[in-house]
Amino acid sequence: MRVAIIGAAGRMGKVLIEAVDGTGGLELGAAIVEPASSLIGADAGEMTGIGKTGIKMSGSLADVKDDFDVLVDFTFPDLTLENAEFCKANGKMIVIGTTGLTDAEKEQLALAAEQAPVVFAPNMSVGVNVTLNLLRTAAAALGDDYDVEIIEAHHRHKKDAPSGTALRMGEVVADALGRDLNECAVYGREGFTGERTRKEIGFETIRAGDVVGDHTVMFATEGERIEITHKASSRMTFAKGAMRAALWLDGKPAGLYDMQDVLGLK
Ligand SMILES: NC(=O)C1=CN([C@@H]2O[C@H](COP(=O)(O)OP(=O)(O)OC[C@H]3O[C@@H](n4cnc5c(N)ncnc54)[C@H](OP(=O)(O)O)[C@@H]3O)[C@@H](O)[C@H]2O)C=CC1
Numbered sequence: 001m002r003v004a005i006i007g008a009a010g011r012m013g014k015v016l017i018e019a020v021d022g023t024g025g026l027e028l029g030a031a032i033v034e035p036a037s038s039l040i041g042a043d044a045g046e047m048t049g050i051g052k053t054g055i056k057m058s059g060s061l062a063d064v065k066d067d068f069d070v071l072v073d074f075t076f077p078d079l080t081l082e083n084a085e086f087c088k089a090n091g092k093m094i095v096i097g098t099t100g101l102t103d104a105e106k107e108q109l110a111l112a113a114e115q116a117p118v119v120f121a122p123n124m125s126v127g128v129n130v131t132l133n134l135l136r137t138a139a140a141a142l143g144d145d146y147d148v149e150i151i152e153a154h155h156r157h158k159k160d161a162p163s164g165t166a167l168r169m170g171e172v173v174a175d176a177l178g179r180d181l182n183e184c185a186v187y188g189r190e191g192f193t194g195e196r197t198r199k200e201i202g203f204e205t206i207r208a209g210d211v212v213g214d215h216t217v218m219f220a221t222e223g224e225r226i227e228i229t230h231k232a233s234s235r236m237t238f239a240k241g242a243m244r245a246a247l248w249l250d251g252k253p254a255g256l257y258d259m260q261d262v263l264g265l266k
């Protein structure tokens with residue numbers, strides 16, 4: 001299967017190129033960078049440090065249309081939606097790791113997925129996806145007696161908050177507790193907030209240095225608390241998950257899938 005990486009010069013893009021190189025059954029077909037990038041024409045492998053791949057970086061997805069079967073997209077919401085439309089129109093599969101999409105943008109993506117096979121997940125690591133199942137079990141067993149707080153930390157360059165993973169964790173916990181996250185989420189408290197309401201789910205965000213991605217969900221009541229934590233120490237964990245998703249998509253009908261589908265965790 002030939003893979004195209006868009007956002008190839010980004011933090012994830014570079015690691016994704018390395019991951020394609022190390023995955024049997026996948027080969028790099030194209031690498032796309034920002035249209036004004038000085039890297040256009042440079043070898044994708046040489047940019048990442050894995051050596052010459054023979055794939056020259058392009059500034060346009062349309063220009064490499066015939067060079068790939070599956071697009072891997074870890075970029076930003078507007079571009080991801082454009083790319084999903086492109087994949088729909090051109091019979092391509094797409095793996096999407098981009099976070100920060102609004103509900104309306106997610107609906108737009110779901111529409112595109114009616115005509116293209118799409119894996120869309122805010123976190124492609126096996127560890128986080130197993131953690132989601134642990135959270136579902138913990139929340140269902142602990143019930144409303146335990147306050148839920150979600151704390152996440154990421155590097156100083158991250159643009160969206162809370163992280164897509166933190167929000168997904170909140171959705172899973174809310175669902176297990178019979179709540180709607182849109183109604184019970186409280187983001188970054190400040191000032192004279194009054195006492196905590198029993199059913200709120202709080203989110204706290206840290207942005208600092210080079211943190212790859214830490215997530216903790218705290219369940220606390222009188223007398224005890226449980227903290228379930230996942231810490232990513234390398235972006236390669238996300239990239240390997242994206243490769244699994246690309247291989248898994250081969251031959252799948254159009255539809256919107258997530259990493260729980262890919263990993264058989266549903
Ligand atoms: N699902 C998961 O497992 C994970 C998801 N993510 C998500 O992935 C996304 C990207 O993260 P990260 O790699 O850190 O971000 P970066 O900003 O490092 O990467 C995005 C890249 O896209 C490039 N770009 C901008 N416009 C275009 C264009 N038109 N065509 C091609 N490339 C373009 C940017 O170039 P320039 O900088 O020159 O504008 C940049 O290099 C985020 O939403 C993040 O939350 C991250 C890690 C794991």
Ligand SMILES: O=C(O)C1=N[C@H](C(=O)O)C[C@H](O)C1
Pocket residue numbers: 099122123154158162163164165166212213214
């Ligand atoms: O931007 C990042 O870096 C990450 N983003 C994802 C998110 O928003 O959840 C996943 C990971 O934690 C790294």
